[in-house]
Amino acid sequence: MKKYTKDFLISLYTTMYKIRNFEEQAIKLYRDGLIRGYFHPYLGEEAIATGVCAAMDSHDYITSTHRGHGHCLAWGADLKRMFSEVLGRENGYCKGLGGSMHIADYTKNNLGANGIVGSGVPIAVGAALGISIRNEKHMVSTFISDGGSGIGSFLEGLNLASAWKLPVLFVIENNQYAVSTPIEESTGETELYKRGIGFGVESIRIDGNDVIEVYKTAKSFADRCKNGQGPFLMECITFRKSGHHVNDPGLYLPKEKLEHFKLHDPLIIGKKHLTSSAGLSEAEISEIEKQAMAEIMEAIDFAVKSPEMSEEKFLKFVEEY
């Protein structure tokens, strides 16, 4: 295995840890009635966003899904503005008008979470089209899950990117469920990377819970995208640690799978990399965790105290609609 620097391994782990705890703290805020509406946690899938985004740079773009907090954070979002957004506050990335399902940072090339399954995919293709027309050496990653891989937007987007040879990395987060529907019930071909092959796109299936494996794959594809060899597709096998959204207890998720993925957890695997490859001690790791947690708590404090947009300001904002 290629040797990664200690700092790099720490940064991957820190990102995953922040995503995990962003979600867990936000769920508490939800239970306290401070967050409303749909809230889809990225629990158990942290390695995918983390590994993919680490393989990209700030001139690239991402499009996300309804389960978008992980992508947003891994892309480098500020925790204060993230919490503010999911709490509907004016300091949020979208001034509290978008919320969890529409969190985005267009100023920094995060083209956003999306409330419509699959709809981010053609938008990613369009961003790549612009890159290609401008002759830039950038690329776009678009995230989708197993359920979304059956929708026209995804399949059409895949074909367009293939036909036009665009620098797009399609990332299928195969968590094996679309709400309560297991993947076997929604397609006759459950090896989803084969969809890419069917469209002439080089595609691979990997363990989506191992951040190093995700990073390695994404890095090679991202670099090749920038050399004009795209598009590519990576199917990352993972599992949702909880229900579809905060109000879904997820009782349909099979026990054996939950048990398996409880041990095969992105954070446990990430921690192993820290101890075995980077030689960190347990104490050093808990220090890293403590710092990350302090940042999260500070961000929550900031967000909870933040104002909401006033009615007057809102009416002014929508005047021309």
Add this chain to the structure above:
Amino acid sequence: MVKDVLIEKREIMYRDALNEALKEEMARDDKVFIMGEGIAQRGGSYKVTVGLLEQFGKKRVFDTPISENGFTGAGIGAALTGMRPVVEILFIDFTMLILDQLINQAAKFRFMSGDTASVPLVLRTQGGVGNGLAAQHSQSLEALFYHIPGLKVVMPSTPYDAKGLLKAAIRCDDPVIFIEHKLLYMNKGEVPGGEYIIPLGQADIKRTGTDLTIIAWSGMVPKVMQAAEILAKEGISAEVVDPRSLVPLDKMTIINSVKKTEHVLIVQEAARRGGVGSDISSIIQEEAFDYIDSPVKILGGLNTPCPFNLNLEKVVIPQVEDIIRAAKEVIYAV
């Protein structure tokens, strides 16, 4: 109409009334089947389809992949060839993905075929503002479908109407878009135990009154009823007319009420611009101009997407106080 067939008095929820309609129609006609996302084992996001799988089996009650355009098209194809599908689209916002199948295909076959084909399809969906569901899950889009010749548009506001209208929709030989409201599912109301049908195109007077006519449908009806209650205490007698189906529209009932009260307020949750309210208003001006005493007023949603923030969400759609204020404006022509 068949209200006198009341066998037993009981109150059930809107979602259970819909569930009964589906069960009764599926038992009556084995060509009726139902598909949608999470509707089988899980019984649907709003529990409307609970128990159907157990009773009718997986050939007639099944989950679809997230392929709205595809499975709606499949429903249309099945309808064209003798079946009576009920297709569920989770949110009306997602019907934007099926517009070709619904508008270019389903709505046109009877006409294009010279009346040799028909599409007896019911597309069940739900719309309206919920609680913090934001811009892509809160829309009221009935005007888009209202505009399309060849589609019927039904929007029940009570459990009683929901059941009777869904049964009529399933028996209808043309495509019906049946729009429920996400905040109505748990509302309770009287629903008789026996079988009844409410024909499409029959408005219901939800409350009789003499001073003004308030026209509203779907999620706005309970709010308008509350407003009417308060107005009554202030000496203003409002008549509340719920068209129940927008296509076909029961113009008669509307016009008769307007002739009686001479004042009209139309309340719609949808954005004000280009809404169904505007069309109803124009019908009233054409057909009852001589009877109205003040301009027809439309109280609609703001012309804006729905914000996530809960306080602002309340700002964008009519609230009870807004309805009361608007009613007074109409009466006193201020």
